[in-house]
Amino acid sequence: MTVLYENPLASPVDLEGFRLEGDGATSYPLGRLRLESVRPADDGQDANVVLWCPEEFPPDIAVEWDFRPIREPGLCILFFHAKGRHGEDLFELRPRTGPYEQYHHGDLDTYHVSYFRRRWPAERAFHTCNLRKSYGFHLVAQGADPIPDVADADGPYRLRLTVRQGEITFAINDLVSFGWHDEHPLPGGKLGFRQMAPLIGEYANLRVSQL
Numbered sequence: 001m002t003v004l005y006e007n008p009l010a011s012p013v014d015l016e017g018f019r020l021e022g023d024g025a026t027s028y029p030l031g032r033l034r035l036e037s038v039r040p041a042d043d044g045q046d047a048n049v050v051l052w053c054p055e056e057f058p059p060d061i062a063v064e065w066d067f068r069p070i071r072e073p074g075l076c077i078l079f080f081h082a083k084g085r086h087g088e089d090l091f092e093l094r095p096r097t098g099p100y101e102q103y104h105h106g107d108l109d110t111y112h113v114s115y116f117r118r119r120w121p122a123e124r125a126f127h128t129c130n131l132r133k134s135y136g137f138h139l140v141a142q143g144a145d146p147i148p149d150v151a152d153a154d155g156p157y158r159l160r161l162t163v164r165q166g167e168i169t170f171a172i173n174d175l176v177s178f179g180w181h182d183e184h185p186l187p188g189g190k191l192g193f194r195q196m197a198p199l200i201g202e203y204a205n206l207r208v209s210q211l
Contacts (some may be wrong), residue, residue: 012028020052026051028161081189113132117129131170
């Protein structure tokens with residue numbers, strides 16, 4: 001594998017060029033990126049945030065990062081292979097402000113894996129990771145989420161997403177959650193971290209390698 005991009009996400013300097021959509025705040029109290037919304041969860045979708053990495057990545061990659069949940073309820077998503085529906089750079093599209101519909105029924109195509117799903121009672125009762133493909137809201141794969149609730153979390157947890165010739169696999173601490181083959185894979189693009197309020201999460205050691 002060839003490392004394409006590495007970022008410790010340890011200070012404001014590391015976020016130069018990143019784009020935050022929605023009303024969110026970033027901090028580094030423990031030398032790791034802490035992401036949270038500054039709006040109350042009662043604001044619904046308007047309270048959610050997305051933080052985009054500025055790099056453009058090819059189709060066959062491995063994405064690795066450290067994650068630790070700090071406050072729940074909420075939900076985390078990784079968008080990847082995000083581009084405009086006609087191949088445009090994601091940052092050239094009309095502005096987005098956080099509501100989920102802008103991402104799955106907007107002017108972009110993307111995959112999105114949701115993990116640490118703790119926003120609603122059903123999600124807290126039965127923990128899964130979901131893979132969806134957009135445009136649209138197509139649930140294409142689902143698997144178990146082994147990350148404990150915040151009270152028992154002893155992270156960070158190492159998350160790894162791989163995409164190779166349309167084969168998508170997601171693992172947490174080397175435990176595979178799901179795999180799925182896309183017969184019509186997306187051609188690469190940007191990746192971004194999404195959170196549903198009021199969750200607070202910490203991220204570190206982002207690495208993207210070409211497969």
